[in-house]
Amino acid sequence: MIPLLHELADQLAAHDDAALRRTRRVVDTPCGPEAIVDGRAMLAFASNDYLGLAGHPALADAASEGAKRWGVGAGASHLVSGHTxxxxELEQRLAAFVQMDAALAFCTGYMANIAVMPALLSRGDAIFADRLNHASLIDGAQLARADMHRYPHGDVDSLARLLEKTPTRRRMIVTDSVFSMDGDVAPLANLLELAERFDAWLLVDxxxxxxxxGPQGRGALAEAGLRSDRLILMGTLGKAAGVAGAFVAGAATLVEWLKQKSRAYIFTTAAPPxxxxxxxxxxxxxxQGDALRAQLDALRRRLHDGxxxxxxxxxPSRTAIQPIVIGDNAETMQVARQLWDEGIWAPAIRPPTVPAGTARLRISLSAGHTEAHLDRLLEALHRCEAARA
Structure with missing residues (x-):
């Protein structure tokens, strides 16, 4: 083995010692609460398929129809010949759905987030980012080469002070709407007020x-009743939508600028039509999914009550993301393994995804779960904690 590989092997061993190595599970069934994983029948609380649509027969039929109509590849980037x-039609439908002027489709949410900031900001500008933002937002900010200012999670007063004391040409406030590891919702109305006061963009993932x-599932901005030309909305289409891809929506001029300047949009093949x-x-x-959202909320309340x-x-999350903070990395991995042995898949999340000392189980609820599924999870959690008392 060459020295460079020896160095990597030593670093992997250090990851093992700190209970930080990530592993992949092999799923042999469509996405759903009951799955065959690594050859075992499991009850899964591991996906972001919040409405249970990823395995929906109507979407499988639509995919088949789409393949027959369009084939399986776009053949080029959107700006060459791949825009069908x-x-x-999808971009127009997305814009109307989230009540924005226009939308631009991307292959993934990660690509969308690394596309926006570098297209709008550069050296001499400033980004003000929540400390718990998703990694793709952090990477997008680094690519923009703007000055980065991180404010304590959800702390609008600290953000206001940062904005007030930071002279710059252009400003952008950047936040998740629902934070993926805590499940809490950003104070979006307060953030938009600060964007208005300090002449800044507000990018919401x-x-x-x-x-x-929000009404009809239109998202966090619709739930908060927020409309402004300062808003830039990024939404993903592989979570609650159950398929794949992402979009950025906002003012028509903004979207046209992104179309012209976003490298992650310009220099990649379009997603399959x-x-x-x-x-x-x-x-x-x-x-049409109000019943699905009601089921999801009922499951959340049953978890908290039980x-x-x-x-x-x-x-205290009011979303489909329900984290159980254990703290220690090794204990969290042991608990996840015990649950796995009982046939329950609840992923262990450790640093650097979450802050040190806050390792957790990330319980993801889906409208496809039943009350019996949830009761089984609760009973197993109580047994696991009692075994470590």
Whole structure:
């Protein structure tokens, strides 16, 4: 083994010692609460399929229809020859759904987030970012080469002080709507007020709110009743929508600028048009999905009403993301393994994804779960904690 590989092997061993190595599970069934994982029947609380649409027969039918109509590849980037009429229709539908002037489709949410900031900001500008923002927002900020100012999680007073004392040409406030590891919702109305006061953009990553929050699942901005040309909305289409992809929505001039200047948009092949065809059907299910959202909320309330933990802590999330903070990395991995042995898949989340000392189980609820599924989870959690008392 060459010295460079020896160095990597030593670093991997250090990850093992700190209980930080990530492993992949192999799933042999469509996404859903009951799955075959690594050859075992498991009850899964591990996906972001919040409305249970990823395995929906209507979407499978739409994908088949889309493949027959459009084939399986776009063949080029959107700005060369890969932009089909179904891509165009999807962007128009997304813009109307989130009540924005225009939308631009991307292959993934990560690509969307690394596209926006570098297109709008550069050296001499400033980004003001929540400390718990998703990694893709952090990477997008670094690519922009603007000055980065991170404010304590959800602390609008600290943010206001930072904005007031930071002279700059252009400013952007950047936040998740629903924070993916805590499940709490950003103070979006307060953030928009600060954006108005300090002449800033407000970029909101609504990956975990789109489809779940707001009337007809239109997202966190719609739930808060916010409209402004300063708003830039990023939504993903592989979570509650159950398919794949992402979009950025905002003022028409903004979206046209992104189309011209976002390298992650310009220099990549368009997503297969069959996915856009499928997403049109997914939007119908989201818009008509009040019963699914009600089921999701009922499961969340049942979890909070039924949990009886004494050492560990269920965070007060009102979303589908329900974290149970254990603290120690090794103990968190042991608990996840015990649950796994009982046939329950609840992922262990450790630093650097979450701050040191806050390792946790990330319980993701889906409208596809039943009350019996949740009761089984609660019983197993109580047994696991009692075994470590």
């Amino acid at each position: 009429s179904i891509h165009e 609504d990956a975990h709110g789109f489809g779940v929050l 069959l996915l856009a065809h499928t997403l049109m059907a997914a939007l119908d299910l989201i818009e 949990v009886r933990l004494t050492r560990w802590r269920l965070l």
